[in-house]
Amino acid sequence: ALARQWHDREVEKEYFAITVGRIDRDRDVIDAPIGRHPYQRDKMAIRENHSTTKPASTFYEVTDRIGRFTFVRVKPKTGRTHQIRVHLAHLGCPILCDRLYAGHALATESWLRGRGDQEGSPVVLTRQALHAQKLTLRHPQTGESMVFEAPVPEDLRHTMDVIKTLG
Numbered sequence: 001a002l003a004r005q006w007h008d009r010e011v012e013k014e015y016f017a018i019t020v021g022r023i024d025r026d027r028d029v030i031d032a033p034i035g036r037h038p039y040q041r042d043k044m045a046i047r048e049n050h051s052t053t054k055p056a057s058t059f060y061e062v063t064d065r066i067g068r069f070t071f072v073r074v075k076p077k078t079g080r081t082h083q084i085r086v087h088l089a090h091l092g093c094p095i096l097c098d099r100l101y102a103g104h105a106l107a108t109e110s111w112l113r114g115r116g117d118q119e120g121s122p123v124v125l126t127r128q129a130l131h132a133q134k135l136t137l138r139h140p141q142t143g144e145s146m147v148f149e150a151p152v153p154e155d156l157r158h159t160m161d162v163i164k165t166l167g
Helices: 002-007 083-090 154-164
Strands: 012-020 027-031 034-036 044-046 057-066 069-076 123-125 130-138 145-149
Touching: 002 130, 012 083, 012 154, 034 083, 044 083, 057 083, 069 083, 123 154
Parallel strands: none
Antiparallel strands: 012 069, 012 130, 027 057, 034 044, 057 069, 130 145
């Protein structure tokens, strides 16, 4: 019953992300097919009419914009490899510290403040600013709706606090 819910896209997933760049719309759906990147084996890309391409749809809602960063709630409707990362990068707003799609793997205080000098600055984040926040599904025997929530981890909360000092 659980496998069927996943297969039939009945499981609702909600993520929190911090992007580099200001997403201009308050909420929207990104409908863009995803397939293998044409040159980089470990990446996915927005691709039309390719043998690896599959439809992909992601709903997002901006929760805050501060300086050059956006805090966003994301609900993928499909489950493609790297879907959230690819779709947000497609908007021009990749996930903070996403080495593959944003080109950087860590953020220091000085970098977050817009200064290029990372040398000697305290490291704030060393992983993607993407967090699986909520999962909703039906109990396989009772059919009862079940919600599982995970609070935003300390490292992301600290990163948010540093960014909020910019605004």
